[in-house]
Amino acid sequence: MHLDHSHDESTAVSADAHRPDGHRRALRIGLGGPVGSGKTATVAALCKELREELSLAVVTNDIYTREDAEFLLREAVLPPERITAVETGACPHTAIRDDISANLEAVEDLEDEIGPLDLILVESGGDNLTATFSKGLVDAQIFVIDVAGGDDIPRKGGPGVTTADLLVVNKTDLAPYVGSDLEGMAADAKAQRAELPVIFQSLRSDVGVGPVAAWARAQYAAWAASA
Amino acid sequence: MSQAALLVLADGRFPAGGHAHSGGAEEAVKAGRVTGAADLEEFCRGRLHTTGLVSAALAAAAALGLDPLELDEAADARTPSAALRVAGRRLGRQMMRAARSAWPDPSLDQLAAARPKGAHQPVVLGLAARAAGLGARDAAYCSAYECVSGPATATVRLLSLDPFDATGVLARLAPELDLVVREAAEAAQRAVADGVDELPAASAPLLEVGAEAHAGWPARLFAS
Numbered sequence: 001m002h003l004d005h006s007h008d009e010s011t012a013v014s015a016d017a018h019r020p021d022g023h024r025r026a027l028r029i030g031l032g033g034p035v036g037s038g039k040t041a042t043v044a045a046l047c048k049e050l051r052e053e054l055s056l057a058v059v060t061n062d063i064y065t066r067e068d069a070e071f072l073l074r075e076a077v078l079p080p081e082r083i084t085a086v087e088t089g090a091c092p093h094t095a096i097r098d099d100i101s102a103n104l105e106a107v108e109d110l111e112d113e114i115g116p117l118d119l120i121l122v123e124s125g126g127d128n129l130t131a132t133f134s135k136g137l138v139d140a141q142i143f144v145i146d147v148a149g150g151d152d153i154p155r156k157g158g159p160g161v162t163t164a165d166l167l168v169v170n171k172t173d174l175a176p177y178v179g180s181d182l183e184g185m186a187a188d189a190k191a192q193r194a195e196l197p198v199i200f201q202s203l204r205s206d207v208g209v210g211p212v213a214a215w216a217r218a219q220y221a222a223w224a225a226s227a
Numbered sequence: 228m229s230q231a232a233l234l235v236l237a238d239g240r241f242p243a244g245g246h247a248h249s250g251g252a253e254e255a256v257k258a259g260r261v262t263g264a265a266d267l268e269e270f271c272r273g274r275l276h277t278t279g280l281v282s283a284a285l286a287a288a289a290a291l292g293l294d295p296l297e298l299d300e301a302a303d304a305r306t307p308s309a310a311l312r313v314a315g316r317r318l319g320r321q322m323m324r325a326a327r328s329a330w331p332d333p334s335l336d337q338l339a340a341a342r343p344k345g346a347h348q349p350v351v352l353g354l355a356a357r358a359a360g361l362g363a364r365d366a367a368y369c370s371a372y373e374c375v376s377g378p379a380t381a382t383v384r385l386l387s388l389d390p391f392d393a394t395g396v397l398a399r400l401a402p403e404l405d406l407v408v409r410e411a412a413e414a415a416q417r418a419v420a421d422g423v424d425e426l427p428a429a430s431a432p433l434l435e436v437g438a439e440a441h442a443g444w445p446a447r448l449f450a451s
């Protein structure tokens with residue numbers, strides 16, 4: 001019995017930064033948040049924005065099996081072999097936090113089958129405000145809410161809003177129609193998150209996913225530099 | 228050896244992927260064969276005496292130190308449905324990951340290297356039990372219990388079944404679990420002397436057929 005881990009056994013160590021062959025694994029970024037807030041749309045936009053400069057793959061965690069993966073396939077944001085759906089037994093938050101084994105297998109298989117990857121985006125099907133990703137699965141996480149889901153969500157907080165590495169408040173184009181107070185949301189988010197970043201986004205605008213893509217680029221640069 | 232290791236291994240929260248599988252319950256619910264606690268009990272009883280017995284015997288045999296690759300083949304031969312073979316190997320791979328973290332042992336490393344995409348789950352479970360210092364009966368208990376607790380938990384989600392009723396089903400099945408475990412452990416002992424053909428090969432055709440249908444559904448909550 002040997003209870004200490006070394007790199008050559010890294011398949012048993014989920015957060016290890018190296019693959020069994022000694023190469024550095026891909027950076028893994030999780031996207032969580034309430035149902036319909038725009039996670040898949042953000043993933044799709046990020047893929048289109050970053051696919052020329054980074055080798056990308058996506059893992060989806062759906063409630064009903066393959067919805068999100070099929071959307072991404074239809075939109076052809078990446079070749080099909082770069083998109084994997086994990087089945088979650090109706091509980092995405094279990095698969096991204098409490099029992100991450102299926103997700104770890106999905107990311108490992110992607111790296112085995114496609115070769116070295118730079119960035120893997122892991123989407124969790126819309127669940128609830130307490131759903132966060134395990135540190136054993138992702139290196140950083142984005143929590144996506146939208147202005148139409150109620151402008152009191154930043155005030156209510158919860159682990160996603162308060163601790164995610166990036167909070168995205170999506171669908172700002174809809175704010176005038178649903179009477180959401182964007183300044184109030186910004187102030188509440190600031191109060192909950194202190195120095196952690198918040199990006200207000202509308203995928204229907206010209207700016208689109210640009211600022212979130214810039215954040216992801218910076219995460220990747222930091223990850224690559226720490227090798 | 229710690230007897231309490233059995234509790235760690237048998238814990239429904241052991242992170243080895245079981246939560247995403249219904250053990251055939253999702254298909255049985257959709258087909259109208261399981262509509263409440265009484266049906267669930269019959270479903271679990273049938274599963275316990277067929278798949279459950281076979282899995283428990285495989286786990287016990289692995290815990291006794293029989294060649295895991297030979298047991299893996301024996302598991303294949305006892306699982307007619309291709310969909311269930313895939314599910315069993317996927318769960319085995321997930322069990323392997325959790326077991327290697329919990330009880331690092333060369334025997335697990337060897338099987339992981341020989342079957343990188345997963346050996347059958349009961350075989351890995353038995354080897355994990357052995358690495359944890361547990362015995363054949365312990366491994367059989369884990370496997371047999373999981374074979375009924377999985378569908379019971381899934382049915383709570385699928386039918387919004389009263390969780391106290393589901394737990395009652397499991398409690399009522401406990402004496403039968405003891406019998407199945409004894410039978411499985413005895414078969415595993417015989418297999419040590421006379422080879423893996425001594426292991427039971429009971430099968431539940433409806434579970435196998437249902438699993439094939441379920442795998443083809445476009446939308447489902449559980450992986451199997």
Ligand SMILES: Nc1nc2c(ncn2[C@@H]2O[C@H](COP(=O)(O)OP(=O)(O)OP(=O)(O)O)[C@@H](O)[C@H]2O)c(=O)[nH]1
Binds near residue numbers: 037039172
């Ligand atoms: N107006 C507007 N609609 C958006 C925006 N972003 C996404 N949507 C729309 O919102 C709807 C839901 O978006 P999805 O990306 O599927 O949401 P999701 O968070 O992935 O949803 P689940 O995976 O079901 O939890 C879709 O119809 C999108 O087109 C936006 O910035 N503005």
Ligand SMILES: [Mg+2]
Binds near residue numbers: 040068
């Ligand atoms: Mg989605």
